[in-house]
Amino acid sequence: MHLTPCRIAVIEDSPLYLAAIESALADFPATMLVGTADTAEGGIKVVDQVNPDLLVVDLFLKQGTGIEVLQHCQSQERKTKVAVMTNAPSRQLEEHCRALGATAFHDKAEGFDWIPAMAGRRQ
Numbered sequence: 001m002h003l004t005p006c007r008i009a010v011i012e013d014s015p016l017y018l019a020a021i022e023s024a025l026a027d028f029p030a031t032m033l034v035g036t037a038d039t040a041e042g043g044i045k046v047v048d049q050v051n052p053d054l055l056v057v058d059l060f061l062k063q064g065t066g067i068e069v070l071q072h073c074q075s076q077e078r079k080t081k082v083a084v085m086t087n088a089p090s091r092q093l094e095e096h097c098r099a100l101g102a103t104a105f106h107d108k109a110e111g112f113d114w115i116p117a118m119a120g121r122r123q
Contacts (some may be wrong), residue, residue, distance in 0.1 A: 011043035040064025
């Protein structure tokens with residue numbers, strides 16, 4: 001049985017972190033990177049254009065925030081799973097993101113091994 005890969009979009013402004021995420025996905029055939037952006041506006045465009053199964057979004061971007069992207073997804077009532085990642089985790093930020101529909105909240109310092117596992121869990 002051949003499964004369709006989980007289509008993933010990543011909104012991240014750090015080329016270093018983006019490369020680490022791409023590396024985490026490289027050996028996992030059940031995923032496909034379908035779009036990237038480094039700003040909130042670009043992230044919203046990517047979400048609207050590719051309608052990913054999983055959206056991985058950084059909280060603090062070059063321009064705008066991941067909160068703006070979350071709010072857009074929530075307003076569109078998308079079924080996309082959204083994972084928020086940040087270098088500045090806090091319970092308050094996590095609660096706010098989850099209230100806006102985030103499925104997961106991760107500290108970037110813990111790495112990105114969670115992405116393929118999350119991509120493998122289909123709703």
